[in-house]
Amino acid sequence: MAACGSLECLRTYDSSKVIRFQSLKYACMKWIFHIFVGAYVGYTLIIDRRYQEKDNVISSIHTKVKGVAQTDERIWDTAEYTMPMQAIDSFFVITNVIMTENQLQRRCPEYPIAKAICSSDKSCEKGSVDHQSNGIQTGRCVNYNATIKTCEVMAWCPVESQKGAPVPAVLKSSEDFTVLIKNNIHFPKFNYTTQNIPLNFNTSCTFNKITSPLCPIFRLGDILQAANENFSEVAVEGGIIGIEINWDCSLDKWFYYCSPKYDFRRLDDKTTSKYPGFNFRFAKYYKLPNGEEQRTLFKVYGIRFDVLVFGTAGKFDIIELVTYIGSMISYFGLAVFVIDSYISCCSCCKSPVKEYHFRKKYETVLNPRQVMYVSYVDEPHVTLITKHLKTSLQHTKGDSVESHPEKFSDAVNCCTNNSDRDPVTEEPEEMYPLQKRRQKASSPDRPAWCCCGKCQLTEKRHEQLCCRRKEGKCITTSPLFERLVLSRDNLKDALLYKEPLLDLNSTNVNDKLRHCAFKQYIHWRFGSFDLEHRTVIPSCCRWKIRDTYPKADGKYTGFKTT
Known part of the structure; x- marks a missing residue:
């Protein structure tokens, strides 16, 4: 969800982005899964009566x-x-x-359990009770039958037989x-x-x-x-x-x-x-x-x-029906999960489909405090720098993240139509062919990392950046740089395009023009304002813009790494 103010969020609606794959195989997988889920939902809705409110029984x-x-x-x-x-x-x-019939409370022999069998009165303890016995022992050993003697007990006699x-x-x-x-x-x-x-x-x-x-x-x-x-x-x-x-x-x-x-x-x-x-x-x-x-x-x-x-x-209840249908709708989203998992896990490791799917579906967002984007006039791509700078930004290697998009949008073109010359077609040698035209440094004080001869010395490594990767003519000498970035009329048109009632006669007009020039350069060289806050403008371009639209006190903030 995009960030927004508290009142703005109340007036906006955010929709999910969907990537559509033109594939009969994956379409069949999706519809088979949807049919299965739909059948399950219909079955449970009707057979289990999920549309009803339930109550448990009370019984007698x-x-x-x-x-x-x-x-x-x-x-x-x-x-x-x-x-x-x-x-x-x-x-x-x-x-x-x-x-056991006709029992009376008397003295009689105990049933011959193991602990009750005796040979003399010494084997019987008066007052003794066992949990398996039928009564309390009297201390006498008496005949149970002709062959067995047991301890006499006070109990309901005759005692129960334990057969x-x-x-x-x-x-x-x-x-x-x-x-x-x-x-x-x-x-x-x-x-x-x-x-x-x-x-x-x-x-x-x-x-x-x-x-x-x-x-x-x-x-x-x-x-x-x-x-x-x-x-x-x-x-x-x-x-x-x-x-x-x-x-x-x-x-x-x-x-x-x-x-x-x-x-x-x-x-x-x-x-x-x-x-x-x-x-x-x-x-x-x-x-x-x-x-x-x-x-x-x-x-x-x-x-x-x-x-x-x-x-x-159970009895029909509209709330139960809506709740059940709402919960079941989420099951259809499992089709996306299953197909994505199949593409990611089951496809061949080097499958073009897998790589293409990954590029289209996933976008890696790095920590903004550790990201810098760089564009060189003699290279047709944007370079991503994520490493901690141990040397100048110019000499730090990065990753190529994308080719340059279409240069300059309609908003910029509408601000440059006051010129009779075509900025794109005129003098084409001023752009990419510059990498073929080599020249020596114009000043003995040129920094070691400068390839165009127009950069200024600085101790900040993240500002030690030139417009070129190899020796050649500086981009600030290009007529396009003059028209698209430095032209006061074009910058005013760009400012008024965004704020039609902006006062361009104020004392801080140079600050507005300078910031607008920075944005124009970023849009020109990087193709999008999405990278605006993490792009580094080359030293030569930055100081050319500052010299054209200087700040009153001469103190500039520069690019912030954190």
């Missing part, structure tokens, strides 16, 4: 399990095999059980049990509420992904089958199954839908060897006729079903 769950099972000893109904919820939005179904879960599971028929899941959801941003119970709900339906995908009644065996699990195997030691309900809703009137999608997966690690499955203990207590308390201990295995609800709802 209510479940009812139904079914009856029979074992050798009893009938198990809903009150028997379902337990109070172990966590939020979950339910538990008993599939296997170990019962494994029964195989097959006691309630293996529970796979035919069904559960009704009632799910109420709410999207607060849109004040929208609904549930998973259809309006035409058939209470005899059972969920099936193909035939009844919206039925909220699920058979437990089907749930485990959908989770890629075998119900009979899981029922032995239990497990945790996730029931996922996903609500993906569009609340737009022209494209409304809001229905749940169900999915199932196992949540616990079935490969672990320590504490596999899912189990816990509970007891049922009774009072005997004599007032003594008795209980039945249950160690139950089963499946915990966790209901997990996810969902988002």
Whole structure:
């Protein structure tokens, strides 16, 4: 962006510069990339509904399990095999059980675990408790059976047997049990509420992904089958199954839908060897006729079903649409990046296309404080000096940056039409042919770096510059220099061309004419005012202009290196 004042910036518009390459190959690359990006933008806009404002679901769950099972000893109904919820939005179904009946608080032998086996009373510590024991040791070693002695404990006797879960599971028929899941959801941003119970709900339906995908009644065996699990195997030691309900809703009137999608997966690690499955203990207590308390201990295995609800709802929003389109437009700019990277990195190192592309696209801007531009009358190019001067500027080598552009613009030509002579065609030998005409120095005091004999001594290295690279006639002796640079009438016309109402009768008119002459010379020899502040005018030309339009106090600033 060009520099401008605060008020001027408000009245200007800056546009980016574009370089156009006439290449079928790169054009095809661009359009292929644009088509790909356009297809992606259209796909995400429609399929992902990026034009909608989104909101997350708030949910509540209510479940009812139904079914009856029979074992050798009893009938198990809903009150028997379902337990109070172990966590939020979950339910538990008993599939296997170990019962220890008729327990009373007594003294009895401990179950023969490693730390409880003893040979005498010395092996038992009174008051000792182990985290695997069923009670508190009394200090006695008693017979557990005819072959094993264990430490006596004060506990609920007889103590629980630590044998494994029964195989097959006691309630293996529970796979035919069904559960009704009632799910109420709410999207607060849109004040929208609904549930998973259809309006035409058939209470005899059972969920099936193909035939009844919206039925909220699920058979437990089907749930485990959908989770890629075998119900009979899981029922032995239990497990945790996730029931996922996903609500993906569009609340737009022209494209409304809001229905749940169900999915199932196992949540616990079935490969672990320590504490596999899912189990816990509970007891049922009774009072005997004599007032003594008795209980039945249950160690139950089963499946915990966790209901997990996810969902988002969307509704058309013009701000979301504009924001998305605006962000996607920037993706089209990647085509330029990809093609430029291909040209820069994938093309041959010496490819003409690569070099041409680099010259056209990139412009190197050096630090202005380290840059000086020089033009010699006997060389057809501008020389760039970026080195720190260790000798005179005349003898410092630089780089050729560009050929001379067209000399003198229309603005200058319009100021020189008062002459009947053609400054370009008349006496052509006064310009470039000067390099063929050699002459000796006109003064014994001529500086060593001077090739034209018109330069003046100076200690500043950056001002030690001649108009020529080789011996020859000075450019200040050319009629063109007189007409284009020193002519008072032409300089006044140039000043008035820029400022028509400028007062040329003021006391400082020489300063204006001198500065204008410097600019005329730069425009003539360098072809552009873009280099105005970093071009060095040869000593001979500089002093010729100063002598023609002197400063009142005779003190001149000169070229500034910093």
